[in-house]
Amino acid sequence: MTTPNQTPNLPVILTGDRPTGPLHLGHFVGSLRNRVAYQHSYQQFVMLADAQALTDNMDDIGKVHRNVVEVALDYMAVGIDPALTTILIQSQIPELAELTFYYLNLVTVARLERNPTVKEEIRQRGFERDIPAGFLTYPASQAADITAFKASLVPVGEDQIPMIEQTNEIVRKFNRMYNCAILVEAKALVPEIGRLPGIDGKAKMSKSLGNTINLGATPDEIRAAVKQVYTDPLHLRVQDPGHLEGNVAFMYLDAFDTEKAALEEMKAHYVRGGLGDSIVKKRLEVVLQEMLAPIRERRELLAQDRGYVMQVLKDGTMKAREVAARTADEVRAALGLSYF
Template identity: 30%
Template sequence: MFAERVLSGMRPTGLLHLGHYHGVLKNWVKLQNEFPCLFFVADWHALTTHYETPEIIEANVWDMVIDWLAAGVDPSQATLFIQSKVPEHAELHLLLSMSTPLGWLERVPTYKDQQEKLSEKDLATYGFLGYPLLQSADILIYRATQVPVGEDQVPHIELTREIARRFNHLYGREPGFEAKALEAAKKLGSKRMKLVLDLRNRFQEQGDEAALEQARAMLGETQNLSVADRERLFGYLEGARKLILTEPRAMLTEASKMPGLDGQKMSKSYQNTLSLRETPENISLKIRKMPTDPQRVRRTDPGDPEKCPVWQLHEVYSDEKQKAWVQQGCKSAGIGCLECKEPVIDAVVRELAPMRERAAMYSEDPTLVKNIIADGCERARQIAQETMRDVRQSMGLSYT
């Protein structure tokens, strides 16, 4: 059983906007206070769709990291690093590719979906087909136990679990494993050993998940077990011979409720965004230009907030009292559209002020950002190297 660890990554797309903040970064800031977290820049993943324009990736990497820091991601609490600076990702990807069935990759829902959405690009490449496997390697190399994802990404986590399970089945063949596991069980004492073995039988014969959890908890509480013995016993409980790679769990996150300036999803491709470094002047200008209820042609015409993109911003930023004021004022023509927009402008300016300030600090001193990433890469690589040592050994690649 591996220690709890959260991993998440983002492809470098340059300056981030409020959709990224409310959809991902706000959650990262919360998670870093609750778990050991690793957050990485997925620059190799960017090449799966932008292999013809690699020159845009470097600038995007640093812009994105600055926005992470500006949003409150804390390098003293979380490990921030760049995927390509930890070459073990590529090694694990290669080794996993030897035993991953081709059909598993072809059935990933986003494979055909992305090919259709990006039809202007030639995505009939080995790299694009294999990107879900690289994504699995990104997770498994750190033995991450939880991965925050939206519902559309859950199939990727399920694929990663299948890959880890298959790898453990193929390569968790420690000589004399059962004898060693039973020897380790004796350290529990005869009474506890009997109970753990009974719980194991209930799980393996009847599929009793509660019995498995009870046995795991007992092993977790036992102080006199070595790390190797505990891992053997966890593997023995589950029917594996040895746990080399852990099966991660999907940590479902809420979809971002941050709408774009036109009422659609906030996205650079729709040109409807507010960046995390937007100036107060630009915020005011952009929100003032937002479309409103098309039926409200004159100031004296009553409107319907449900048909107005500005109302969606009130849903994010306004309390119940403010929202009641908008509903009553709009429907009665008691307030004008510009008047309705002012509280939203004020709220966005307040939210972005500390982010813009932190971003300026890092932008003015690029060395500070590069040092943070260098330290993060070093910490990440130490974990990755430990995993690869076990992977190589299990696959018979630890030649002396």
């Protein structure tokens, strides 16, 4: 019942999240909304990347464990349907570690150190020379995840494109060295709508910056967050002309308000002058409350039936493991590691 009946001819998408905190509006715009659409036209695997999350959270494993279920609740609450999408827990598929192990032989240390995504992330985390080896090598692990499911499409942000390129280098090298077509090259699927800014106007909405609105936020939390939403600091008096650039209230309305004509009118009025921020925020609050209410309700209902959620994760993981195990069998055979 809960395992997807996927049509094998559809292209495969692999996507997922590091379960280190609850998902928020930024995830909704950047990925979750797309996944709900993709599941009708692709074979979609959504991975709770707990093993990858550990690469820099070995000292806070409780956070990772806890958030596996929290993120799964977010997935199902926004409409990722276990009957259409395979939701899996990375750590429960040892074949992914096994593929990583072999791919590490196909990539040099120098190449990993040159990976721009890894470089930037190492810089952000301040690791310097004390990089955990698992962190430096995680592109090989990502290549394992992508190739295990023979994904040809991987939705990623602009900044993750070098990761996909590194996966494809491994794919081409493996297929060439072992004269086979076992591994499949993947294409980065970069969403058209860019990142949602944080409520404080910072470019990125991120739990570590404390500028998020979580998908499970209560009505009060939504109200409080909207009050703090950054608008136009030069728009001091209602009658003054307001600016739309960098105005988070209008960026959110652009992303979520479905009444586009009324929104355009409101924007014109704001730019002309005579429209106060409080009116704009009132509209934003209505839009967000309406959008998040059913998500929150579904989330609360699901949270009460943890047994069901765990069964969904178990079924999805078992289904995904079968696929990954077939790929691992093929890889092992190509490497001359089949004996029995």
